Amino acid sequence: MTMTDAATKARKPARAADLMARPWAGVAILLIFFVGLLLAFSTLSPYFLRFSNLTQIGSNMAFIGLMAAAGTPLIIAGGLDLSVAAVAGMAGIAVAMLNAHGLDIWGACLVALLLGGAIGFANGLITTRLGLNPFIVTLATMSIVTGLSMVMTGGLTQPLLQPDFNWLGSGRIARVPFPLILMLAVFALAWFVMARTLFGRHIYAVGGNPDASRLLGVPVERTQLVLYVASGVSGALAGILLASMLGAAAPNAAGQHLLTIIAAIILGGTSLFGGRGSVWGTLLAVLILGTLGNGLTLLDVSSFWQDVTRGAVLLLAVGLDQVRIRLQG
Numbered sequence: 001m002t003m004t005d006a007a008t009k010a011r012k013p014a015r016a017a018d019l020m021a022r023p024w025a026g027v028a029i030l031l032i033f034f035v036g037l038l039l040a041f042s043t044l045s046p047y048f049l050r051f052s053n054l055t056q057i058g059s060n061m062a063f064i065g066l067m068a069a070a071g072t073p074l075i076i077a078g079g080l081d082l083s084v085a086a087v088a089g090m091a092g093i094a095v096a097m098l099n100a101h102g103l104d105i106w107g108a109c110l111v112a113l114l115l116g117g118a119i120g121f122a123n124g125l126i127t128t129r130l131g132l133n134p135f136i137v138t139l140a141t142m143s144i145v146t147g148l149s150m151v152m153t154g155g156l157t158q159p160l161l162q163p164d165f166n167w168l169g170s171g172r173i174a175r176v177p178f179p180l181i182l183m184l185a186v187f188a189l190a191w192f193v194m195a196r197t198l199f200g201r202h203i204y205a206v207g208g209n210p211d212a213s214r215l216l217g218v219p220v221e222r223t224q225l226v227l228y229v230a231s232g233v234s235g236a237l238a239g240i241l242l243a244s245m246l247g248a249a250a251p252n253a254a255g256q257h258l259l260t261i262i263a264a265i266i267l268g269g270t271s272l273f274g275g276r277g278s279v280w281g282t283l284l285a286v287l288i289l290g291t292l293g294n295g296l297t298l299l300d301v302s303s304f305w306q307d308v309t310r311g312a313v314l315l316l317a318v319g320l321d322q323v324r325i326r327l328q329g
Contacts, residue, residue, distance in 0.1 A: 026269035029320060030284040037288060041295035048298055055177050061290035062179035063088070063238040063245070064257055065283065068264045069183070069190045070234035072282045073200075074227040075265055077207045078274035080134040081123060081228065083141040084235035085258040087116050090149045091239030092249030096158035105165045113236045119145060120232020124225035142258075149251035157250045160243050169245030179241055183286075186234070190279045199223070207274030263310070264289055267317045288313070 042049035058065075067084045074081055091112040098108035123141055127134045160166075171178040194200035202223045205213040210220050235254075243249040267285035270277025292313065296306045 027278060027281045027284065030281055030288065034284055034288050037291050045298040048295060055180055057290045057294045058180035058183065058287065059177035061286050062183040063242045063254065064260055064264065065183040065286045066186055066234050066238040067261050068282050068286055069186045069279055070231045071261060072265050072270050072277055072279050073190065073194055073203050074231050075270050075272060076274055076277045077203045077224055077227055078210060079224050079227055080138060081231040082138040082258065083119065083123060083145055084231055085254040085261065086142040086145040087119050087232055087235030088239030088242060088254035089251050090145050091116055091236035092243035092253055093149050093153055093158060093251060095240060095243060096160045096249040097152065105162055109240050112240055113233055116232040116236025117229050120229040124228030128221040128224050146252060146255065153251050155251060157248050159248050161247050166244050166247055169241055187279050187283045194279060204275060260289060263314050267314055
């Protein structure tokens, strides 16, 4: 081997490390993994690569995506909202019960959105003004909201069958499910706010170093408060969408998906310590988790093994992300 060959071989790992250290590398890795999943499942199942199946994956994950889209900037800013799935359940219940008592269905939806925003405001106020840990605060709120939903309904599912309302969850525009369109629109809005506005720069600054941000005049508490309100509204919107899809509202309809929401945000490259992450990474993670579940179901893999696979994918993604962060120095 000549000295030139040895130098070339030494440069290749350095070049690969340099690429891994780039800011967009995390999203690129997720995109490659997503495409690999699509290719693998399309080879293993003749039913996977159908337009109706692919759009249904996005539609089924839409209500999770709505909550993850708002949860991503909140975690980047150093916050956390464990109550968002409980808010989704309460929003569906509020729409069903208000409508059953004579309020117009769209008026009931507006009240549910305001309710979600109010719960988010309460979370933000307690967290920022009293300086309490957001994990504890929103864990308590989750318990309160879930308990109130149970008290209001006696734990029973509330029917919600109205054609116009149910179209939100099952309607299509140009053959594309409306929930998928809504989710993509919310992600696009979140990206615009974070990448093209002063408020978006404040989000990263607050999560990166709140003390330094405060000294520079960034309104730290107000930024986090707005994000908690946005998280509450997104939970209510997700609950309305889920109730319209199911034709009914249940007190804990979305509670079982809280782990999936958090997993999607982490898998998408958002740091739980704040200051780093992107909504596109979260969107890819939502689609990866949905594709994984759909593909394994088509292959008749048991739900127990699906849980094992999802956990392994999450560990792999977090491991690769840590390697990338260390390469960034």
